[in-house]
Amino acid sequence: MPMQRREFLSLTALAAGGALLTPRLVFAHADRRRPRFVLVILRGALDGLAAVPPCGDRDYAALRREFALRAPGEPGGALRLDGFYGLHPSLTFLEQCYAARELTVLHALASPYRERSHFDGQDVLENGSPKPHALQTGWLNRALSAAPGAGQREAGVALGQNVPLVMRGPAAVTSWSASRLSALDEDTLARITDLYAGDALLARRLADALAANAIASEDGGDSAMGGGAAQANGAAQANNARYTEVVRAAAGFLRQDDGPRVAVFDTTGWDTHANEGGAQGQLAGRLAALDAGLAALKQELGPTWSDTAVLLVTEFGRTAAVNGTRGTDHGTATVAFLVGGAVTGGRVIADWPGLSGRALYQGRDLSPTLDLRAVLKGVLGEHLAVPARALEQVVFPDSAAVKPLRGLLRT
């Protein structure tokens, strides 16, 4: 019988005190189940009421007017989650995950940020403190530093040329994106490495890039990592091709036994101020591309999917009512998705505040009833075994009142 994670941890503690287990044995156990975590940041503020419509709420249809999704079962209606919530019809892969109990939807959730600036909202979402610009490092990096086995290898990878704030900090992380140029010859590379010997930042970055390239080529080289993007015609296809490339790369890293176990990437285009659309239209197209990207991720991960949790988060939600230009303005609470083989899914977790005029936050937005940090603490604690003390003090400062949401993952 496989050892339970909590037992494993207590044994490790015991080992440290009484040397009952050799370190080697501990690592053997640790490697048997290597949890993988993917964070997807949806920049621009995803409309949670469009992605996961509360079809059973009596105020929903009036607020969303012509864009209100019909109830599940009706033509063009929302996909069925439970009797109350639906899922946007573009999210067909997520619907399958829900049915397979691999998707948990978290609704009426918000970060501690209560203003409506994208840029400060994203900063809080990533820095992990209650205030924008309070920290120059990100919660995910600090969590990796505090997780067991920290410092042994590159802990995380950002899919993109640069590392987003959430992944910046003391733990060694790297970034990777597909190359469209031919590789350098070894002599030139050696000379540049020498040239960077006196420059701490560039020396480290170059070493990280070479390490990431090594992992990427181990995985079967350019074809598997999406080098040479598919020729795409329209903008939508180009978008999809970029998703596929990113997702393939992420999977390529996570499949490795000794590669990074955390990957981050971000997506844009969620700031739907005008002509947002309903079952079809602008947002529907974006959601469909996202959904297809997640389906590709599962496929590319293969058996690793069962050890994986993917969390999709956005900086805040949008106004409950449609605005004057058939879109929605910046709001407060929204939705997050936790999906993957390691997730105890098939449910919507929400303390639904309602959508009546009095229930709305400041009379306009979905009210927040779930702190995003409770979800993050739950995931990081159960999935990546980040100690509770670290979560409370280092990863999410000033968050003692926010208790981890437990039972989100199979442990």
Place this chain on the structure above:
Amino acid sequence: MPESFTSAIATNRFGLGARPGELAAIGSDGRDWLRAQLLAGPPALGSPELRPSQQILSDAFELRREIQGARRAERFAGGGGGADQAAQNAALQQRLPQFLRPIYLTEATARFQQAVSTERPFVERLTQFWANHFAVSVDKQFLAGLAGSFEREAIRPHLLGDFADLLLAVETHPAMLLYLDNHLSVGPHSPAAQQLVRRQAQRRIGINENLAREILELHTLGVGGGYTQTDVTSFAEVITGWSIGGAEGGPLAGGAPGRFLFRPELHEPGAQVVLGRRYRDEGFAQGVAVLHDLARERATAHFIATKLARHFIADDPPPAAVERLADAFLRSDGNLPTVYRALIDAREAWAEPLAKYKTPSDYIVSSFRGLMLPVDAGRSPLAPFDLLGQRTWQPGSPAGWPDRSADWDGASALMKRIEWADAVGGRLGSHRDAVELAPALLGAHLTDATRAAVAHAASAAQAVTLLLAAPEFMRR
């Protein structure tokens, strides 16, 4: 700091990277060279192939009407059905991008060419700074055709004048109104809304607060600048009616197509309070009055001063320098050359060489200037921007591109630069002498290590690669 550094800092940090001979021409004091650049007129970018935004937008609106008409006709005819129709729809779908894309390429190439060849690189950098402060992004419909003319019409003519004039030109430009959705924003008690209520139209009528919010947050006061959600909403109502001629069918069809148009029928009537000040309803003038006051707010001065100092001094600029710039802004009523001169006079800007990591755009432009590479319009001249991760006018958000090292110094980003430098070296081969160029481009920044690496390179091509990859060429 020895005097020899001022010319190197002037060309690399304030300018766009030295062209061969530039350092020698500047002589000992880079400050005078920078001040002189502010004296000539606005940095126009003129070429017969660059058309006014009004023409471009009017053509785009016309094209959209044709496409919509063709769609309606198809639906009316019941359609040929099947694959034929799908192909036809796809072809229709492509017509607008096919019209806009070449305009983007022409405009972005002209801008690139100007950056590479200009003899007033400080002013060109300021153009890029303001275009990024008032960012639009070409990933939104129509903007691919407008980002270039927006910069030429709203930014360039005013960046050597007063901030208030720059602000008004930007916020009334069709590109900004389209980008932040204001052209269709309707006052809830406006004549147009009343009429729709009488007709019991289903469509919700109201404001869109996007532009108002970003003016306060990103263009003037800054996010901590002391405004509330109520200010955002009131200001959004103030600028209802700030629209574009011929924008949509129906009631919005009127007016000169593609030009700014104040539509009184969409404007929210009545006085409004923004930031504690009351503004009487004088139609268009109500919004002009709010912008006029915003341009003179202390928070605005501080926000602009901080961004300039971050761009020209350090990621975390010294507060004393920021204060001096903000003072210059307030004392001169937002006269921008006065602020730029305070920046040139700031001791901190000259204290620490190479304090800023180059953005991809800085890196590409300085390479082209230093190596005298031709901006070859025939073969995709913008490919390096795509490759190194900073497509012209595509920051993806109204906040523009970030301006700190950590946003650009990723491992993969560095590898891309090195690979690109290698490709450039390979292409130039022995056509450039990097040993001679290194001191001409880097001046006092050039280290012994780089000088030696370039001198001992295995080939002329490799010497060019090493020069472009050198730590002092990655920074400014």
